[in-house]
Amino acid sequence: MLIKGKWTHNFDPIQDTDEDGRFQRVNSTFRHWITRDGSPGPEGQKASRAEADRYHLYVALICPWACRTLMARKLKKLEQLISVTVVNPVLTEQCWRFGGYPGVDAEPLYGFDYVHQLYTLADPDFSGEVTVPVLWDKKQRTIVNNESADILRILNTGFVELADETIDLYPPAQQAEIDAINQRLYDSFNNGVYQAGFAQTQQAYDEAVNGVFSALDFLERHLQQRDYLAGEQISEADIRAFVTLIRFDAAYYGLFKTNLKQIRDYANVFAYMQRIYHYPGIAETVNFEHIKQGYYSLRALNPTGIVPAGPQISWLSA
Template sequence: MGLLVDGQWHDRWYDTKSTGGRFVRKDSQFRSWITPDGSAGPTGEAGFKAEAGRYHLYISLACPWASRVMIMRSIKGLKDMISVSIVNPLMVENGWTFEPDEGVVADPILDADYMHQVYTHADPHYSGRVTVPVLYDKQTKKIVNNESSEIMRMLNTAFDEIGALPGDYSPEELLPEIDAINKKVYDNVNNGVYKSGFATDQAVYEEEVKNVFTTLDELEALLAEQPYLVGDKITEADWRLFTTLIRFDSVYYGHFKCNIRNLTDYPNLWRYTKELYNYPGVAETVDFKHIKEHYYRSHKTINPNGIVPFGPELDLTI
């Protein structure tokens, strides 16, 4: 794990001393939008029109933020419109790399060896963490966006007029409810497992892990009353929660010490996770080998020997 400082790569772990033992995630910096006509989106600059073959995604099969973008690309039928590169699951002194391995897809755009080279190609003086997903415009040679939640919303609607599959996972009339549940899930579950796992203070860890399970308990109760997070319709909110749930027992329970309960101990959440996993086009985006290899081998401060657990055995059939 590292970061760029004025375009120079530094192998540096998160600074939790200055935050009292807390893991604090920084905001993404590239925030333009693809739109049907190329007009400006809610943030960033204009000029990114939805066109087949113009855009490229850089993702990790291990990363839950990248995985939710891959799910949207798949369920909206955009695989032939938006090409993809997949980084190596091991992320150590050089950050994300394209070192050849099973499931890795090399960079056909810049022939980069490291993901940080994609960032400095777009901005030679970039300072910050080098994350995935990254949505890249091959025409202007710019990074459009590296915020997964915004990329999901672009893929949901921007390509509808040029052949995307039908289905609106963020309908306007449900956006207030979707945004509210997204915030709760992000703060306490998506990012909550990281705040637990990367904490370097016992009290901070205990506070954060309790928040994770308090929220899982609440979601379990909600799903006892309705099939999905926002009533009877699958929305973006479900996919954002799913990518954490599908990793929970394999990595977050043990590696991040989120071990008050297994996900499989929650009948409604587990039913829900299996249903979403079996939704057409979703299972192909889930790679447990990449997931486990990344977490257990990359985080040397947590798992210094890099031993990858053999289990758990999960039955995802419905």
């Protein structure tokens, strides 16, 4: 992590733990907004103006939080407006790095080797974890926001006249329902799989696994007669659920020991995951090679670095 702008502690996937050995995810630090005219964000956040070719996304295809933002960029048809750099999926001692892996990009703006250099360009005294996604402002040379939940909202409404407005990822009529589903799934499922994987005590692991499978039971019931989690259209609730579901059998089941069942054991959830995967544009945001290489490169959990052969993912072409 960075301490006062210097890379000081080698990368450790366990960002923090509480006294009972539970994994704690640290809060994101850059929380500015983008709005049509640069007026403040929905909660008064300082904002910059939506402009074509001004903003850039840095993502890892292994990372569910980063892939949320890639999905929103696709669904809102923002590809021509917001450029993207995909980092190397293999975590290094200095955390995320650019290039050096087949098909991944060099850092295009400043020739940087590591994502932490973006953080210190934005704030030379930055202290904290270096995470993706990063939404970067090329004009101001700074990080607008590094919290995926915020970036989803920014991409949904910030670029009104420039984006495709046929899909509203957070429509007013569904907001309460979306918020409730997000809340139901964040601790127990999206972050719950990490809490199982990085638990430092049996009790912390047991609690987390219990939460993960109760969330899947909830989804199985909830999806019995619905195509999407809230309302009749794809929304941010689907994005947030999908990024965890699609990694489940490939990474969490094995590496994070969330192995009571696989997604294919839940008929409704499995059909739903396929539905979202086949939604136009979404498959392009999923890369199983990166997901497996990235997660299984976490030496804290997998000292040999051996990447397993399975699972079979022939269902993807179904």
